[in-house]
Amino acid sequence: MKAKYCRQSKAVRTSRVFPNDTNNHQTLFGGKLMSDIDMIASISASRHSRAECVTASTDSVHFLHPITPQDSVCFESYVSWTGRSSMEIFVKIIKENLKSGERKIAATSFITFVALGEDGKPCEVPSVIPETDEEKYLYQTAPERAKIRKSVRANSNSLAQFLSLEQPWN
Secondary structure (H helix, E strand, C coil): CCCEEHHHHCEEEEEECCHHHECCCCCECHHHHHHHHHHHHHHHHHHHHCCEEEEEEEEEEEECCCCCCCEEEEEEEEEEEECCCEEEEEEEEEEEECCCCCEEEEEEEEEEEEEECCCCCECCCCCEECCCHHHHHHHHHHHHHHHHHHHHHHHHHHHHHHCCCCCCCC
């Protein structure tokens, strides 16, 4: 399977923040941002694999600066690293004050997607070729994130063994 450049999976979307997108602090709802992150990351995963993809985990979402109705919000995503059937998608969220033009990294996120074959089972995906300094940095640091992901998943599976399935109202 031929490797692909990170840029081949890049997806970009810019939108405004409207009052119905904000919380009682007049900043963008975290849940809205997370939904938008998952949506754009799914495009990058599908572009890279050219297969159906499912979200395996939201590895991290780090909120760095609040996003307000005075800002536009730009989502940029691409595949930063791959396993056999999994893809690590990096999403960078940039806020821009529409009056001053000031831009800041508002949030960052790593999401893992798995590509599915026609049979609905995980299928192989191409590896990635980083080109920019940002892509190279993310690629070089990905194995450590993958190791952490594996450990967190094992811990989540262990925890699930102890969780009750009883109906809470009984």
